[in-house]
Amino acid sequence: MPFELPELYINPQFSWGPPEEELKLDDGAPFELYSKTDPLEALDWFTYKREADASDSDSDAEAVAANKGKVFKQVEDNARLNALRTEREKAVMFNPRNNGARNAKMAAGKKGGKDNRNNNQRRNRRKVTELPNTYNASAMAVVQHVMKQTDMTKLRMDALPKVVELGLYGTPPLYNTGIESATCARPLPLDESKYDEDYFMRGLTTEDPELRKIMGEAQRHPLVVVTDEILSLLMVCTRSSYPWHIRVLNYNNIWILVKGEESNIEKQWVSETAGHEIRPSEGADNRAERISSLGEESTKVYDCFARASCSKSFAQVKTNRSPFSRKQPRMYSYRRYIMHDGTPDRYDIVARCEVDALMPRTNDRVRCFALLEQCVVSEKDSSWRREGLLKNAASFLPIEYAHNGCKIARWTALSLLSDAKLMKIGFVTCEEKMEKGQRVFNHKQHEVLSVQTYSPASLATQFGIDVSNMWAIVDHIMRPFIEGHSICPSILMKPGDKSELVVVEEEDDDDDSEEDDLDEDGDDGDDGDDKDDE
Template identity: 25%
Template sequence: MASFSLPTIHDNPDGSWGPSSSNLPDTFKFKDIPYAPYSKSDKLGRFADWNDISGDNRQASSGAAANPRAGARGRRDGPQTFGSGIPSAFSFQVEDESSFSLVDNKTGAPRRGNASTRGRGAGRGSASYGTRAPQRGSRGGFTSNRGTGMRGARRGWRDWEKNNRTRESSVAIGPSWQMLEEIEFHRLTKLRLEVDEPEELESYGRLYPYNKAYDRITTKTERPLQTVDRIRYNTTTSDDPIIQQLASRGVAAIYATDVILSVLMCAPRSVYPWDIVIVREGDKVFFDKRDGGPFDTVTVNENAADPPQDPAASNPSNPNEKAPEPPSINTATSLSLEATYINQNFGFQSVIESATPPAVDFDKPNPFYGPDETEPLASCGYRYRVFDLGITEDEDIKMCVRTEVDAYLPGQGDPLQGQGLTTIRALNEFDPRASGAGGAPDWRSKLDSQRGAVVATEMKNNSCKLAKWTVQSILAGAEQMKIGYVSRANPRDNTRHVILSTASMRPLDFAAQLNVSLANGWGIVRTVADLCLKMPEGKYVLIKDPNKVRLPPCFLICVAAAGALRATC
């Protein structure tokens, strides 16, 4: 009769996986082979042919390369070899890694020169020498060898450290302050609120006509940027006498300026820190800015992959620390002051202050110009407009905003009726080869022939700044935007500039190109307004956290003591 005998099971009393060596018989042929632990995180360095008794396993096929990071030159900067971190019989040395060769299974003529690949295909960091034909990468598309040589191979070096630089907050948070709310940006991007056309209450100031000769400037007919002495006011919300009058009449529940409101509406694009002072008085809320704060200057390449940086502050308590280097003209602070100077003077210079065409006076004169002032006023018009933020007809949440326009276009209609109004801004170029330039092309050689490439680069590097300018123009009801391209006369001199060109665009069309959603911006404003209206009377600070780069950035609504905020200005 047929029978079947069960095999002997070697039990392991200590509970670990596998049989214990003490339970194995002496005749067990695998007794002396140790067990090598294996983890899913270990990388397979090479495939070995265990059937090859000659021991020569030095050739690997192209599908199982010895090391995906080791090219023909035998670089050893790849991942750790499988089992090399565990002292066992499976740990083998890789000193002779340079002797491994790759078997090329491609057909056709051999390639000239050497090539080192990194990862799959000819991705970032690949270098190719001596070939000019484009090659197809592993994920499709063609990658040209031009620009991927020695200079291209360094592009993207240590990218993970560039965004980890610590930035100081725009306002020093006192120890007695209390954080009330924290709002993450990724939640704000999902908000939507459609707002109807605003109601204009009053208008103040005087507008000069725009000089259309600046639209015909090219790089071959550049004009020097002049320093024009004019007075331009940037008063905060609470100090505006017109807003105080409107608040006493109760025309709205929330009051702000277009500069502050545009920062709030474009908050998800911002990188640099900023803060808004929120004052709750009775049933009214005022959004204010600090004098000398981030709202008074213009940023440069804020959204670039490697934006301009300020030098690290020296430690006075360390006597062995090297003396700080002289300040550079290409730091973030220096470029911001330079861009503010350019932006103001370009607006002053590009208008006609002669009798023809005549200037246009709004209903009332400039409310900030006192009788003691002697310098002439700049061309500026203030339009106080009310926006209805109510979602339903029963809600009565209105916001009064002071908006500004810079000039009017002759022959485009009556400026008093809101026709032909324009805003004037300026982009600046400092040095395409300097750190923080963001890969911008040389304007003098590309602005006339490849304007699209210049505009696309500026839209990438200055996304937040252009979005704020566009939102300000839409809030003011301007029909056009004039953006000048101003560059240094010498890249090493930040005091002399030239105007290379001027572009005209419609704010709504430009907002679509920038992917700016006004409905999302109004949704952010309404969310912050609801939080402020629920709080008791007092002074609050809305702070943009400057150091949450990897994590979603957020707002911090803090409460400050009565005199604490002024002490930090």
């Protein structure tokens, strides 16, 4: 049977839509098609919605009435609850770490919860005994100023200080390029036997004849006199965690920063900014692994490496006579830093900066530093020999910056203060010796594994060391003294148990001795009266 198309409906003229007999709904009700020319009638949507809600509520009421006999009741069944708890405990046994979704809702202390695991980690955490404070102020000491270390990290200066070279002193040696031949396979032994501590001792600010000469001149602006050893520590004090203190003296609008006895200013700490598991402890069983022992060892290595980096020849440059005799040969650069130049808040900082050596031919200034490895008994071999320097010497310093951030930042500040073009950083470790068939570390003899060369400016950029922040910290510390809010003599100290700097009034030892003498005299007087009574 052939397929035939249905007959097409053709609308009459001026009409549209289906034929009239089809304009009906299923129930037979007629409807009309809407035309664009037909006006729309307004609808009361609110009334329509209210009527619809009323009809829905009536239907809900009917449903509730119909289901009155089907209401659920809560039944307490302890047996079922206990069975549920037992099932959950069994699930915890097969999932010790309890990584399930319900762990977030588990109460602290429940078996298998993450809170309980973290508590165990804290309980088993390694104890680190810190160093005692270098200056112990009495309860009667007046606290003049307190500065939070976290607040000083946000400081910035609008403009860096202007630098004026005041003079060069001392005979600078030439840099010993032969020390750079050290490798992990063929390390160079570090000579530490023929030098005493006094040979490397830096002269105090008050004992420097050139600084005393500058202080004797008439000053138009407030003056701060300091050495680069102290100034660099102030610049990076936000990174330091071990205790230290500085004496602040005042004389005729001149503020003098002096290194006190046993103030830890010269210490080259090991792993000061390391994590809790790596950081050394003062309570370690092995005396050589304590904080103080590692600090003394690292400081000696630091000085001996600087001496080994200098050759026996001297550079041919015009300088004045060295202010210190029988000390390590080096060049001293006396520099004036003008703070807030051109403003009423101007004051000057005169610093004695050190230059370890000069490069042959170019006479570029060089600062030499030694980074000592933290050798522990638990390790059978030096990790620097085995992993770090041997495989990835170029990127090794950024890794060590996490453990020694304060020290490396201070070295960068020292190099920038002395206008050194190059930084020579030597990686030094302990020599290994055999005792009773076992390999142990000899903390009295050291070897140079490698020497890397860096630019101070590029190193500061790489590690995010903001020079503007360093000078802003110095300005923030010295501003209370210059404005008269802090009275001298005083002590600027970094407590070991707090993240802050404290300025306290320096106590006079003579007053204590006089009080003791008065007490003794009073006791003698009482004895005499007793004898008279007898």
